[in-house]
Amino acid sequence: MKSRSKFFAGKCLCTAITVRLPEKVTDVGVCHCAMCRRWNSGPWMSFQVPEAEITGKPLAVYRSSAFAERGFCARCGSHIFHRPQDGPELAISAGLFDFRDQYIAREICFDDKPPFYEFVAESERRTTASMAREWLPRLLKRRVARWLSGS
Numbered sequence: 001m002k003s004r005s006k007f008f009a010g011k012c013l014c015t016a017i018t019v020r021l022p023e024k025v026t027d028v029g030v031c032h033c034a035m036c037r038r039w040n041s042g043p044w045m046s047f048q049v050p051e052a053e054i055t056g057k058p059l060a061v062y063r064s065s066a067f068a069e070r071g072f073c074a075r076c077g078s079h080i081f082h083r084p085q086d087g088p089e090l091a092i093s094a095g096l097f098d099f100r101d102q103y104i105a106r107e108i109c110f111d112d113k114p115p116f117y118e119f120v121a122e123s124e125r126r127t128t129a130s131m132a133r134e135w136l137p138r139l140l141k142r143r144v145a146r147w148l149s150g151s
């Protein structure tokens with residue numbers, strides 16, 4: 001019988017990096033932004049799981065913008081996570097998990113999507129501008145708080 005912890009574990013292609021989820025997550029967010037498409041050669045599909053535990057090495061972290069960073073396995077290149085440099089959010093690559101019942105819950109930066117692909121599933125769609133309006137003030141506030149605290 002499969003153990004519970006094993007059931008909620010995902011892994012990179014070479015199995016060096018393991019990601020453990022406290023519970024099964026199936027609602028996939030898709031990002032069509034230019035950075036995610038360059039990173040993935042396509043849209044990036046992820047789960048938002050701030051409590052996810054990432055273990056193993058070699059894990060490389062790349063600062064992809066002024067506010068965010070992306071983690072990947074430095075051995076096989078599998079993309080593991082995207083997170084803000086300040087704050088608790090953590091998006092984990094959905095493809096690391098074998099769940100067959102994943103579904104697309106939202107597509108973000110939808111206006112950045114190139115015309116040559118699209119998903120059949122209907123889900124919530126957000127524009128890049130609406131994401132920026134929601135996130136930039138929050139991220140700036142956190143950055144200023146970190147500067148003021150001197151860390």
Ligand SMILES: [Zn+2]
Pocket residue numbers: 012013014015016017073074075076077078
């Ligand atoms: Zn790997």
Ligand SMILES: [Zn+2]
Pocket residue numbers: 031032033034035036037044109
């Ligand atoms: Zn993106």
